[in-house]
Amino acid sequence: DAKTTQPTSMDCAEGRAANLPCNHSTISGNEYVYWYRQIHSQGPQYIIHGLKNNETNEMASLIITEDRKSSTLILPHATLRDTAVYYCIVRDSNTDKLIFGTGTRLQVFP
Amino acid sequence: SAVISQKPSRDICQRGTSLTIQCQVDSQVTMMFWYRQQPGQSLTLIATANQGSEATYESGFVIDKFPISRPNLTFSTLTVSNMSPEDSSIYLCSVEIYNPDRGSVTEAFFGQGTRLTVV
Numbered sequence: 001d002a003k004t005t006q007p008t009s010m011d012c013a014e015g016r017a018a019n020l021p022c023n024h025s026t027i028s029g030n031e032y033v034y035w036y037r038q039i040h041s042q043g044p045q046y047i048i049h050g051l052k053n054n055e056t057n058e059m060a061s062l063i064i065t066e067d068r069k070s071s072t073l074i075l076p077h078a079t080l081r082d083t084a085v086y087y088c089i090v091r092d093s094n095t096d097k098l099i100f101g102t103g104t105r106l107q108v109f110p
Numbered sequence: 111s112a113v114i115s116q117k118p119s120r121d122i123c124q125r126g127t128s129l130t131i132q133c134q135v136d137s138q139v140t141m142m143f144w145y146r147q148q149p150g151q152s153l154t155l156i157a158t159a160n161q162g163s164e165a166t167y168e169s170g171f172v173i174d175k176f177p178i179s180r181p182n183l184t185f186s187t188l189t190v191s192n193m194s195p196e197d198s199s200i201y202l203c204s205v206e207i208y209n210p211d212r213g214s215v216t217e218a219f220f221g222q223g224t225r226l227t228v229v
Binding site: 034097 | 225
């Protein structure tokens with residue numbers, strides 16, 4: 001089973017920051033948090049990952065709480081092309097597999 | 111990174127028939143996986159395609175229904191056998207690559223998927 005819970009859907013105005021939350025209260029100390037997104041009719045695309053420090057790349061920022069039980073993906077300036085389903089995934093340290101949860105459907109509107 | 115090509119991209123099949131989906135990667139990879147995505151749902155892992163040995167199936171998936179081949183490190187096939195309308199889904203191939211530039215973790219890449227409709 002997936003180790004994460006996310007809101008089913010969110011809206012965001014174009015140009016504003018999109019903050020997508022994720023709960024992973026059962027995460028183990030050595031398990032990474034990954035974020036992927038799936039734009040309609042495409043395969044999932046890697047966004048970012050982190051262990052305990054905040055991370056930033058050209059696509060997004062990842063904020064992980066100090067207790068590591070939750071995290072937030074931030075798209076600093078959302079565009080219409082960011083409309084997608086966003087998956088927060090904790091890689092299982094026992095099986096090393098990516099188990100997808102239900103994800104958050106982000107709708108960016110003009 | 112890795113570029114994954116899946117064939118066919120979509121197909122409409124009669125119930126009771128079988129369809130073989132091909133996955134070609136542009137580099138040699140150790141870890142290769144097959145996922146299913148039912149309409150409106152998230153991705154579910156079907157199996158790990160092992161090179162040189164039998165695939166490892168997840169709970170709820172069996173070899174007779176979803177036989178997998180992995181003849182080398184760049185290619186795999188998934189067959190959906192004796193299809194029924196419940197098998198209508200998107201089937202995705204995925205590979206994972208160790209990336210020392212990304213904090214020494216493995217990164218997953220996905221194909222565009224095969225959209226299967228069974229009538």
